[in-house]
């Protein structure tokens with residue numbers, strides 16, 4: 353079983369390795385509903401190909417792609433190419449191209465792959481080196497000027513999550529790419545220009561977190577644990593030895609450590625009644641005075657805290673409820689699902705002088721660092 357998974361991982365990683373150097377490339381879905389797309393080469397040399405025919409492109413050359421009933425056409429100033437798929441391949445080490453997405457000019461690195469979608473739309477995929485991708489995700493999901501050891505820890509987490517998604521979970525296997533560019537997978541906004549983050553990724557090159565079977569872990573993360581991380585069992589109903597509840601003092605001092613939410617008691621009681629919790633329920637007396645000293649899965653009976661969080665758009669599932677006459681007040685801690693690494697806690701650890709190893713050991717117990725690309 354383990355050997356089979358490992359074989360699959362290495363097979364998969366080696367299949368991705370087709371570029372000019374020994375890179376691991378990842379395919380990120382950018383948009384699949386574009387009616388046309390205009391690309392401009394910003395840096396380096398490129399080849400545009402449909403598999404048979406190709407055109408060499410240089411800096412400042414442009415391409416306009418359209419889908420005519422599932423046949424793609426690419427117009428350049430030199431000649432036109434048609435095909436079932438069209439690839440834009442960087443033939444120099446640092447190829448960069450730009451395009452406008454959502455009215456914003458965005459630069460992308462390395463390659464692009466285009467497929468026709470639904471007769472008239474285009475599926476645009478950016479295929480790039482995993483470390484360039486990891487750097488961009490870190491900048492897209494955090495901020496500049498955070499501690500260096502935090503960026504190193506975060507780069508291993510993002511790389512591990514990416515490897516897990518590609519080789520184990522395969523969420524987007526039917527979409528022709530590995531991960532999408534939204535928070536559904538990881539936020540990705542194109543080229544990262546932050547040199548500190550780029551060098552943190554280089555220093556941790558190839559490092560991923562693995563479990564006792566040497567498989568990449570599900571390296572989930574969130575904004576703030578509120579002082580106690582959540583278990584994967586509590587949130588997703590799946591128990592994992594490295595996603596367990598941990599007391600986390602590092603997450604008690606930052607901006608998302610606490611929150612409150614107030615609603616009328618009538619609204620709260622009618623919501624509970626809809627879920628079978630009314631005065632006939634044996635636990636009803638706790639319905640407006642709920643105490644959660646350690647993170648729980650259920651509010652009362654089968655109603656999960658996660659369901660309440662989603663229905664009321666609460667910041668977390670880690671809350672108490674206080675009866676205040678005609679109102680109930682949710683007094684909450686943390687932001688996000690609370691499972692795995694707390695980003696604000698990890699930043700605090702780095703500020704207090706902890707290194708990336710200590711941060712990862714703290715938030716992902718029972719794991720170790722391994723390498724997938726030496």
Ligand SMILES: [Zn+2]
Nearest residue numbers: 531532536537
């Ligand atoms: Zn996704």
